[in-house]
Amino acid sequence: MIHSSMNCTKCKTKAVMKLPRHNAAFCKPCFNHFVHDQVEKAIKSQAMFGPDERILVAVSGGKDSLALWHILLALGYHADALYVHLGIAGYSERSYDKVQYYAKMIAAPLGATLHTHTVEQEAGAGIKELAQLVHRPTCSTCGTIKRYQFNRAAIEKEYDVMATGHNLDDEAARLLGNVLHWQEEYLDKQGPSLPASVEGFAKKVKPLYRLTERELAAYCVLNKIDYIVDECPMAQGAKTLLYKEVLNRLETESPGTKQYFYWGFLEKQRKQSATSAPATMAEKDQTILHPCMSCGQPTTAESCSYCKLMARAKSAVPH
Numbered sequence: 001m002i003h004s005s006m007n008c009t010k011c012k013t014k015a016v017m018k019l020p021r022h023n024a025a026f027c028k029p030c031f032n033h034f035v036h037d038q039v040e041k042a043i044k045s046q047a048m049f050g051p052d053e054r055i056l057v058a059v060s061g062g063k064d065s066l067a068l069w070h071i072l073l074a075l076g077y078h079a080d081a082l083y084v085h086l087g088i089a090g091y092s093e094r095s096y097d098k099v100q101y102y103a104k105m106i107a108a109p110l111g112a113t114l115h116t117h118t119v120e121q122e123a124g125a126g127i128k129e130l131a132q133l134v135h136r137p138t139c140s141t142c143g144t145i146k147r148y149q150f151n152r153a154a155i156e157k158e159y160d161v162m163a164t165g166h167n168l169d170d171e172a173a174r175l176l177g178n179v180l181h182w183q184e185e186y187l188d189k190q191g192p193s194l195p196a197s198v199e200g201f202a203k204k205v206k207p208l209y210r211l212t213e214r215e216l217a218a219y220c221v222l223n224k225i226d227y228i229v230d231e232c233p234m235a236q237g238a239k240t241l242l243y244k245e246v247l248n249r250l251e252t253e254s255p256g257t258k259q260y261f262y263w264g265f266l267e268k269q270r271k272q273s274a275t276s277a278p279a280t281m282a283e284k285d286q287t288i289l290h291p292c293m294s295c296g297q298p299t300t301a302e303s304c305s306y307c308k309l310m311a312r313a314k315s316a317v318p319h
């Protein structure tokens with residue numbers, strides 16, 4: 001990553017990071033400036049949030065979410081964070097350590113707060129045991145719980161918007177998966193800024209969609225942000241990793257492919273929504289959603305998927 005002979009495209013001092021897709025190389029201050037600028041561009045061009053809004057960042061202890069929290073604070077936004085402790089032996093403790101360290105040493109002095117939700121406390125078991133109890137794959141159980149807890153925290157603690165650390169690699173890989181299987185209903189929902197469609201659902205944004213995984217790792221290293229390098233042990237073999245590999249091969253051959261693929265999709269989406277009839281998802285959702293009878297969160301059924309999951313887990317526990 002370090003090319004000693006290279007100079008910074010902007011200020012001509014020694015560069016520490018080469019960015020083939022922008023045909024540029026940067027020194028540390030210019031690289032930080034580049035990263036911050038990409039995030040500001042994302043926030044403004046997708047109307048994510050304003051300077052006075054309160055943001056809840058979903059942190060996992062990985063590079064993307066910690067970098068996101070760091071960048072938002074550096075840019076002067078009011079950003080707190082939520083960590084969901086999944087209770088995965090070994091992994092959860094280590095990732096929580098990283099998050100707590102960052103929160104204490106860097107975020108707290110800037111006035112930012114870390115909230116924690118512990119799955120085991122509310123559900124009586126960690127994510128793996130819960131998934132076994134309800135006979136569902138761990139990752140889908142985890143997805144239901146995380147989506148629910150982040151939304152609940154955002155609404156109850158009155159945040160204006162919830163931000164996640166999805167980067168360009170994540171979004172391009174997801175788009176590739178959706179296109180390969182022609183999952184058009186998911187394509188509609190793939191934008192980096194999803195408005196609060198109905199009352200009770202928080203607005204969701206992805207301010208890192210203009211930055212790659214490699215750039216975010218470099219940002220953490222250069223700014224001494226200590227993150228957990230290992231992936232969650234449940235993630236092994238996920239299709240997404242294969243799609244990322246394929247996209248990286250294409251990227252090496254022709255730098256800029258990933259960005260062209262995903263940003264091109266966003267541009268098409270924007271043009272389409274500008275011309276399509278105003279029968280929006282929000283209006284459709286509004287008619288079929290009502291409060292969950294157990295927790296009050298909007299749902300299409302009597303109870304929401306989280307409450308159903310918890311009920312199934314409780315009934316499966318031997319008495």
Ligand code: SF4
Binds near residue numbers: 232234
């Ligand atoms: S890999 Fe699966 S279990 Fe691990 S955090 Fe992601 S969704 Fe949850």
Ligand SMILES: [Zn+2]
Binds near residue numbers: 027030
């Ligand atoms: Zn420079």
Ligand SMILES: [Zn+2]
Binds near residue numbers: 293294303304305306
């Ligand atoms: Zn519910």
